[in-house]
Amino acid sequence: MPEVYNIGVDIVDRHASDPNKLALIFEDEDGRVTRYTFAQVKEASDKLAMGLRGLGVERGDRVGILLPQSPETAIAHAAIYKLGAIALPLFTLFGPDALEYRLSDSGARAIITDPTQLPKLMDVRKALPDLRAIIVTGNHAPAGVHAFDDLLAAAHGRFTPVRTVADDPALIIYTSGTTGNPKGALHAHRVLLGHLPGVELPHEFFPQPDDLFWTPADWAWIGGLIDGLLPAWHHGVPVLAHRPRKFDPEQAFALMARHQVRNTFLPPTALKLMRQVSEPRARFDYKLRSIGSGGETLGGEILAWGRETFGFDINEFYGQTECNLVLANCAGLMNVRPGSMGRAVPGHTVSIINDEGDVLPDGEHGHIAVRRPDPVMFLNYWNNPQATTEKFIGDWLLTGDLGRRDADGYFWYLGRTDDVITSGGYRIGPAEVEDCLLKHKAVAMAAVVGSPDAARTEVVKAFVVLAGDVQPSDALAAEIQHHVKTQLAAHEYPREIEFVSELPMTTTGKIIRRVLRQREIERKGVPQS
The missing domain is CATH 3.30.300.30 (ANL, C-terminal domain)
Incomplete structure (x- = not known):
């Protein structure tokens, strides 16, 4: 792990010297397709960073991103990281209550959104005294709101990214618990580097020539953001941005064929819906080479369908918002066992422990736990030291899941320890x-x-x-x-x-x-x- 590291510099600036290197393909809801190079993303994110600084956003300030998969979302992430601020991804399906809590609890200084989401923010703005600036995409904004395009147009000069170290905070992702309101898991810049082995293995030694990544998972969640967008850009692999308001399995096949997607993260629910599509291999000219899946256990039937439909094994992986992608399958290295979450990804110590923190023998049931320090492990829960303390037994982070490990090192999920x-x-x-x-x-x-x-x-x-x-x-x-x-x-x-x-x-x-x-x-x- 390097001492000095910044996600924004890594995922964008490092690739921008080649003016033609493709970063993003964006297909909107009307089917219009726009392409962006890393050089264009660098220029836009530098300008946005300058614009945010002009609105009073400083190092360590929280900036909300209430947007779907779009160029502005990716640009915002890069800009916030390069500014030394902390990104706060927010799901567009959140209502006013959910938004108000997360923005208030985090003390967000600014938020970037689009015209469809703006009314929800205006409803709760008076309850958010820390929120100094609302930025809306496009070139038109009502009174008291800043237009995204105007901010970029007004930015002049050269932007120098803030010097951050690997352990400096970079983003907060809120996660639900059994009791009380959601907790903000604060992650450091190192979280992206820590994720790389957990992405490269289930995607069969990612990247390979002509790889192109897409996922229907929203970039507001850790699965869409740090299992997809950010690691792909770390490797200079282009990403397809397209997330319809409702997942359509037929359209998912067509989309991946149209853009020749090579790698995708598909949650189990998406796979179950896609399984209902008749004769996809005969109807869609898709060229996928890797599928990762996580969030729920895949059964043998889905794995068998995937092998028949795509010509390779779907690789299941496991993690959670606080400590993600620590277990994975990689069919190129090991047999995929139906129902198993895979084995510990190199770089992570994962064990089954009892209530006292003792490591249990293979085959016994207990808590799935990860030992610190770990590069993907969160720094703490935002403003919640008690919950942070309760997350650990000694140096073991409790995932909240029960499981067992077999003699070959494969982990098997048994259930939750709480009511999530x-x-x-x-x-x-x-x-x-x-x-x-x-x-x-x-x-x-x-x-x-x-x-x-x-x-x-x-x-x-x-x-x-x-x-x-x-x-x-x-x-x-x-x-x-x-x-x-x-x-x-x-x-x-x-x-x-x-x-x-x-x-x-x-x-x-x-x-x-x-x-x-x-x-x-x-x-x-x-x-x-």
Whole structure:
């Protein structure tokens, strides 16, 4: 690990000496395609960095990025890193409540967004005294908001990137937990270098000649950003930017064929949907050579379908926001065992430990843990030292997952140690959803759990006790769902609502979610392992 290191300089400036080196292919929702070289991205990110500095953004300040996959998103990341500020990726499906919490908790000084997202920010701006500047893409902006294009046009002179060391903070990604609000995982610049082996192995010794990367995973998540965009640009590999509002498996095949995508990260839910497409090899002239997948366990059927459909093995990998890509498969090096997350990626010490922090023998069940120091491990939870301390047993970081390791070093996932819901590749904390439900006037109490689902692994299910004389109805359930979808996040709303007269509680008044979760497992007839 070098002493001096900056992600923005690494992913952009290092490749900009070749004026024709392709960095980004952007296909918008109307099918228009625009290409950008690294030299163009460098010029734009330098100008944006100067523009942000002119708005008062300094080293260490947090800057939100509320954008979909787009050139402005990639430019913003490079600019923020080169400025020595801290990037705060935000998902475009977040509602006002989710945005307000993350912007307030991080103390964000500025945010970059687009016209479709701007109204949500304007709704909460008064509650964010630290937020000095809102920048909107394009060349038009309402009063009190800055136009992205105008900032770049007004920037003159030469920008010199801030000197950062590898352990300096670079970005905050919020992650959901069992209790309370999401926690901001603060990562250092070194996180990208630490990720490289975990990307290169599942993508079969990435990069290779003519590689081109795309993922439907949003760049606001660690899976889209640090499993895709940033490592590809580190290696000078061009990236395709295109994320439709709703994933369409037919269009995914067509898109990858149209642009001759060679490498992709496809979450298991996307693979399950793509499996429903008939005769893809006969209909689409795709040229993929590697697929990585993670977030949920892949089964033998999906692996077999992938081998038949693409002509190679899908490589599953494992990690989490706080410590990502520490386990992986690489079919070119080892046999892919269906259901296994793979073996420890070189550079990471991963073990199964007990509650006291002792390493357990192969075959025994325990906590999946990673030993520090580790190059991909987060620095801390933003403004939350207690949660940071609780994440560790000695020098072992607890992933929150239970598992086992076999005699050959393969790891096997057994389940969560908490109530976090895994749905469509997203990890959703029940507490934030419950808090949003309680803001609806008809809801007196609510409990949220994951209910088994074949396509998404789990769906969010809410058990709701209604207030006063309010009567349950399908219309009320739809109204409550809309409330969560618009106020919190479209991917976190409860797809199932059950009205109940009471909830299982401890003697101290805490909801016992495991009782409700077990009820759902039995109701849907899920086999017990």
